[in-house]
Amino acid sequence: MPLVKLWYSPGACSLAPHMLLNEIGHDFEPIRVPIREGAHLTEDFIRLNPKKRLPVLALDGEVITELPAIALAISQLAPQLHLMGKTPLGQARVLEWLNWLSGTVHGQAYGGVWRPQRFADDEALHPAITAKGRQTVADCYAMIDAKLIGPYAVGDGPTAADAFLYVLYRWGVGIGLDMRGAYANFTRFAENLAQRPSLQRAIATEGLAPLAV
Ligand SMILES: N[C@@H](CCC(=O)N[C@@H](CS)C(=O)NCC(=O)O)C(=O)O
Incomplete structure (x- = not known):
């Protein structure tokens, strides 16, 4: 087994791979890089990831960035858990989720909410x-809520899509959305996933409140 390190910021999207690493039960070193304190803008971190973003995973010193790629690398460490989907269709569905969550919901929607300067220099805009x-975010969450009719986003067990969806649930609470009132399926899903020891341990390590509803 490789030497595994995960660079994370508390409550950031890195919580998803953090949960997945706990899920596979393989030893890893969690390295705290709080974005709020600008810790991702230090020379050392930028050398590690010139994109200046979390999460970052290292496997025996091989640095991997981008959440879907990191999720795949973690899943490959324990293929029997099928964290990237079990069947060929299931794998396509997990990738479908990850691409949309990462590109549209995270990059586009939350990028606009939290980092409008990425889209325009003119502060008036x-x-x-x-x-x-x-x-x-609200439009995407309505779609997520309609899709999450069961305990897992894909198939009959937890996948990387679930881990990312849980993070996005917390962010919805964080930006003041009435998650419980507006998104009943999403809320049930998040509460169910929060029962997993892998997620509880990641939440405790990151120093977060158990379920920010
Ligand atoms: N496309 C990247 C996005 C990563 C990303 O934006 N991470 C956020 C934390 S959730 C970050 O590092 N933000 C710091 C910044 O934008 O300065 C991925 O999927 O990993």
């Missing part, structure tokens, strides 16, 4: 970008 980001 930022409130409109933030408002559009919030609307996109």
